[in-house]
Amino acid sequence: MIDNLLNITLLAFLAITAFAIIRIRNLFAVIMLFGIYSLLSAGLFVVLDAADVAFTEAAVGAGISTVLMLATLALTKNHEEKPPAHRPWLPMIVVLVTGAALVYGTVDIPSFSDSEAPAHKHVAPRYIEEGFKETGVPNLVTAVLASYRGFDTLGEVTVIFTAGIGVLLLLGRRRGRKRGDEDNNET
Amino acid sequence: MDFIFGHYNYWIVIILMMAGFYTVISRGNLIKKITGLNIFQTSVFLLYISIGNVEGGTTPIIAEGVEQYSNPLPHVLILTAIVVGVATTALGLALVVRIREEYGTIEEEDIHKQDESL
Numbered sequence: 001m002i003d004n005l006l007n008i009t010l011l012a013f014l015a016i017t018a019f020a021i022i023r024i025r026n027l028f029a030v031i032m033l034f035g036i037y038s039l040l041s042a043g044l045f046v047v048l049d050a051a052d053v054a055f056t057e058a059a060v061g062a063g064i065s066t067v068l069m070l071a072t073l074a075l076t077k078n079h080e081e082k083p084p085a086h087r088p089w090l091p092m093i094v095v096l097v098t099g100a101a102l103v104y105g106t107v108d109i110p111s112f113s114d115s116e117a118p119a120h121k122h123v124a125p126r127y128i129e130e131g132f133k134e135t136g137v138p139n140l141v142t143a144v145l146a147s148y149r150g151f152d153t154l155g156e157v158t159v160i161f162t163a164g165i166g167v168l169l170l171l172g173r174r175r176g177r178k179r180g181d182e183d184n185n186e187t
Numbered sequence: 188m189d190f191i192f193g194h195y196n197y198w199i200v201i202i203l204m205m206a207g208f209y210t211v212i213s214r215g216n217l218i219k220k221i222t223g224l225n226i227f228q229t230s231v232f233l234l235y236i237s238i239g240n241v242e243g244g245t246t247p248i249i250a251e252g253v254e255q256y257s258n259p260l261p262h263v264l265i266l267t268a269i270v271v272g273v274a275t276t277a278l279g280l281a282l283v284v285r286i287r288e289e290y291g292t293i294e295e296e297d298i299h300k301q302d303e304s305l
Contacts, residue, residue, distance in 0.1 A: 004192070007196070008195065011195070011196065011199040011233075012199070014199065014203060014233075015199055015202050015203060015206075018202070018203050018206040018207070018226055019206060021206075021210065021222060021223075021226065022206060022209065022210055022214075022223075027216070027218050027219065030218070030219060030222055031218075031222070034222050034225060034226075037226065037229065038225075038229065041229050041232065041233060044233065044236075045232075045236055048236045048237060048239070048240045048257075049239075049240060049241075049244055049245060049246045049247070049257035050236045050239065050246070050257070050261075050262045050265070051246045051248075052262055052266060053232070053236060053262050053265050053266055053269070056266055056269050056270070057229075057232070057269055060269055060270060060273050061225075061229065061269060061272075061273070064273055065225065065273055065276055068273075068276060068277055068280050069218065069221070069222070069276075069280065071280075072218060072280040072283055072284055073218065075284050075287070076218070076283065076284060076287040076293050078216075078218070078287070078292070078293050078294075081214065081215075081216040081218075081219055081294075082215060082216065082294050082296070084213070084214070084215070088212075088213035091209055091212040091213035092209070092213070094212065095205045095208055095209045095212075096205075098205065098208065099201055099202070099204075099205040102201045102204070102205075103198060103201055106194050106197040106198065106201070107194075109194065109197060109238075111189070111190075111193025111194065112192070112193050112194065112195070112196045112197070112237060112240065113240045113241055113242040113244075114193070114242065115241045115242050115243075115244070115255070117238070119238050119239070119258060119261070120241060120258050123260065124258040124259065124260050127259055127260065128247065128256050128259065131249075131259075132249045138248055138249040138250070139247070139248045139249075140247040140248065140249065140256065140259040141247055141248075141259045141262045141263055141266070143259075144259055144260060144263045145263045145266060145267075149263060152263075152267055153267065156267045156270060156271055159271050159274055160270065160271070160274045162274075163274035163275060163277060163278045164274070164277075166278045166281065167277050167278055167281040170278075170281040170282060170284070170285050171281050171284060171285070
């Protein structure tokens with residue numbers, strides 16, 4: 001009961017925060033609200049029994065993402081978004097139509113926390129019953145992440161590596177060229 | 188009533204998803220666009236975790252006296268997605284910084300104007 005109450009309240013807070021992010025034009029406030037949004041969703045993950053996801057979201061989503069965005073704000077020195085030149089009717093229509101189609105799609109989804117849903121009938125029972133015996137790790141999420149789906153995690157590391165190289169190439173080039181410019185000025 | 192409570196999570200997820208989508212397509216500021224992209228992304232995480240929840244289940248850590256666990260598979264997929272999401276956000280923000288250096292602005296309209304005048 002208390003879980004359901006928390007679930008409903010946190011989801012309502014998330015929706016309010018998302019609308020505030022759309023409305024507010026001060027970018028610093030937007031980034032802070034985004035941090036709050038991530039933290040709220042981390043709280044919601046705890047309520048929904050996903051402790052591992054919750055602390056990853058709190059550390060990575062609310063922590064690192066917010067810091068990265070603040071760093072970008074400091075580098076771009078742009079603190080206020082320009083007001084839109086005209087009322088964006090077309091995006092609004094696109095969003096409403098897409099949303100309506102998605103809501104129509106949810107009618108056939110099994111109810112929330114239904115233990116008979118197809119999602120819980122495929123490989124999950126095997127992980128839960130055999131996971132501890134086969135891997136010796138009591139935390140099933142860790143067991144699946146590192147053992148059963150280890151290649152997924154390897155792929156994840158590849159993506160992060162690629163993104164890291166991308167960031168270094170984009171931002172490192174600038175420093176190199178600036179140094180080059182300074183050299184030219186000196187000579 | 189059961190139907191509303193059984194689908195409330197999915198509907199809020201769709202509202203959040205559309206809020207993020209709207210921010211991405213209607214706002215010209217690039218930092219705001221990336222915030223919208225992140226809202227969209229987190230809403231997908233919520234969808235998966237909501238689907239993984241089981242009535243009367245607990246966190247999927249083996250303990251004595253626990254009969255019902257939540258589905259661990261969506262949790263694993265979303266753990267991966269969160270970390271990949273931050274990597275892509277970092278790349279997007281690096282692009283914003285580069286664009287600001289080249290164009291002196293991060294407003295989409297101003298960038299288009301400069302491109303046209305070239």
